[in-house]
Amino acid sequence: MTSINLILINWNYIVVILLMMAGLYIIISNQNFIKKLVGLSIFQSSVFIFYISLGKVSGGTAPILTGNDETLYSNPLPHVLILTAIVVGVATNALGLALVVRIQEAFHSIEENKLLALKKFSEQEDRQL
């Protein structure tokens, strides 16, 4: 019973780690660049959830002052950090997508192993010349 309680209390942290590893697995093992980018954003969001979980105070409320001295507020500092991180994350996503579109244009493929094979092929041709 106590071990189930322990897992339930730390459920957020456990799930965050599961999501992080799922994102990492998608990035390592998938060939498609779009799927890799989605994996990256999953990894990123899991870190956001981790930070917000650390900032939660049970029985607390959103850190908007009510004027009542006895109100308990959640920690506002992780919120500030993550607010910045979300916007920067979308900017990096946009840049990654632009790169993927250019790769598709230049090589007509966005699969990593196909591009590596193309590279090998062109190197062999260079050597023969």
Next chain:
Amino acid sequence: MVEFWVNVFLVSLLVIITFNIMRNKRLIAIVALSGAYSLTAAAIFVNMDAVDVAFTEAAVGSGISTILFLAALRYLPVEEAHETRYPIWSLALCVIVGVLLIIAAFALPEFGDPNAPAHVHVAPRYIAESYPLFHIPNVVTNVLASYRGFDTLGETVVVFTAGIGVILLLSGSTLSMRLKDADTKSEENSDNASGDIVKNSGDDT
């Protein structure tokens, strides 16, 4: 208590969405699922009192990000072509790292503990002192704009740089080619003529 169980449910929903993303091969479904992931994350943020983060995640993470992905998909193949590579090795790596991190996670302060070190040191000062100084009731906005204005300026610079990068990447030597392609495409089916990707990403960043 209700708050806690809602949290457990929503967080478990994220796991289900993630495993569907892992199994799916159609890119448009993957992008739609990642939008759903962001929206669920926004709900979790509301439940954990991070309202500012929640509406940023809902607008930027699940809105603009999904739109950018869909705009890019217009120029890309619809399906993933290949099988996953090194599935066993990467799975083993992820499981080992995950187990180590979970063991470490049990050493963290309990979820929601009001006496955790993070809550007793700096945060009370911001909550107590920010209103008399700046007269803004929302502490998050206050810290973001008043205490850390230069930090936010730096963030804007990052976004601006990314925008320039996107424009430079997409307006290179092949721009005329891409525009010609889009023109012939839109002539083929004129009702499907949504603006070109350069314009889209320029506006969004």
